[in-house]
Amino acid sequence: MLENYLPVLIFICIGLITGAAMVVMGGFMLAPRRPDPAKNSPYECGFEAFEDARLKFDVRYYLVAILFIIFDLEIAFLFPWAIVLEDIGVFGVVAMGIFLGILVIGFIYEWKKGALEWE
Amino acid sequence: MSFTEIVFYAFSAIMITAALGVISARNPVHSALFLVLTFFATSGIWLLLEAEFLAITLVLVYVGAVMVLFLFVVMMLDINITVMRQGFIKYLPIGILVALVLVTQMVLLVGPENFGLSQFAEPALKAADYSNTRELGRVIYTDYVYPFEVASVILLVAIVAAIALTMRRRPETKYQTPIKQMMVKKSDRLRIVKMQAEEKQ
Numbered sequence: 001m002l003e004n005y006l007p008v009l010i011f012i013c014i015g016l017i018t019g020a021a022m023v024v025m026g027g028f029m030l031a032p033r034r035p036d037p038a039k040n041s042p043y044e045c046g047f048e049a050f051e052d053a054r055l056k057f058d059v060r061y062y063l064v065a066i067l068f069i070i071f072d073l074e075i076a077f078l079f080p081w082a083i084v085l086e087d088i089g090v091f092g093v094v095a096m097g098i099f100l101g102i103l104v105i106g107f108i109y110e111w112k113k114g115a116l117e118w119e
Numbered sequence: 120m121s122f123t124e125i126v127f128y129a130f131s132a133i134m135i136t137a138a139l140g141v142i143s144a145r146n147p148v149h150s151a152l153f154l155v156l157t158f159f160a161t162s163g164i165w166l167l168l169e170a171e172f173l174a175i176t177l178v179l180v181y182v183g184a185v186m187v188l189f190l191f192v193v194m195m196l197d198i199n200i201t202v203m204r205q206g207f208i209k210y211l212p213i214g215i216l217v218a219l220v221l222v223t224q225m226v227l228l229v230g231p232e233n234f235g236l237s238q239f240a241e242p243a244l245k246a247a248d249y250s251n252t253r254e255l256g257r258v259i260y261t262d263y264v265y266p267f268e269v270a271s272v273i274l275l276v277a278i279v280a281a282i283a284l285t286m287r288r289r290p291e292t293k294y295q296t297p298i299k300q301m302m303v304k305k306s307d308r309l310r311i312v313k314m315q316a317e318e319k320q
Contacts, residue, residue: 061195069184077270109279
């Protein structure tokens with residue numbers, strides 16, 4: 001079975017080598033490097049940053065992200081189900097129906113609660 | 120050393136290096152990115168164990184979704200690193216003690232005497248047309264249907280908990296309602312007033 005994944009391994013290796021070669025050649029070998037304090041500053045022409053980039057964000061971003069993760073996990077359960085659908089028959093369809101039904105309750109809840117609204 | 124072993128050691132080396140990077144990087148964002156690399160290397164090792172579905176799910180769910188959330192959280196919280204580093208020396212002894220206890224427990228529980236090749240024979244390599252996903256699917260939706268439904272209830276609890284903890288209403292926010300804008304009639308907005316024409320002077 002592992003031999004099917006040899007192309008993936010080759011792809012990873014080529015990706016790593018290409019990326020590393022670009023960084024090394026572009027950053028260290030070919031490009032001229034004459035840094036000075038002004039060039040190294042975050043804004044070479046313009047104001048220095050007034051405050052820290054880290055600031056408190058609205059918590060609603062997390063809510064969207066968490067809801068996304070939950071439905072992402074739900075999708076992960078659908079892949080093996082779709083592959084064996086012919087073997088497991090009606091029982092499997094009903095099992096997945098209950099699974100999705102329970103999650104649809106959650107979906108209706110978040111919809112009615114207004115968690116998907118951005119005000 | 121076979122080719123599979125070389126791949127295994129390469130992935131293990133990447134994984135251990137990245138895991139060390141997670142706990143030693145100064146910038147929390149770098150830590151999170153090292154964790155992404157750790158997950159990638161772990162999924163490679165799982166693939167070597169022929170757990171292809173788990174390996175791909177690890178990349179899809181953890182790298183694709185969970186780490187995005189982690190990066191979100193790390194980038195958005197205003198973590199003051201110097202404040203967090205205060206008292207490092209003070210808490211060092213108890214930290215080392217806890218770490219030692221954890222390492223001892225892990226060595227005792229998952230050490231080679233419990234899970235080595237002497238305890239379990241090496242499983243035979245599967246044929247090229249073997250589908251791990253198919254095997255998983257055959258048991259999840261039949262033999263393990265009850266835990267499968269429990270998983271959906273846990274996800275439902277997670278939805279409700281996330282909404283209960285983070286939903287904030289902002290009644291003072293001003294926003295437009297596009298449907299009301301679309302449904303507006305000429306008579307709602309425009310008033311034609313008859314008035315006397317002005318005399319020319």
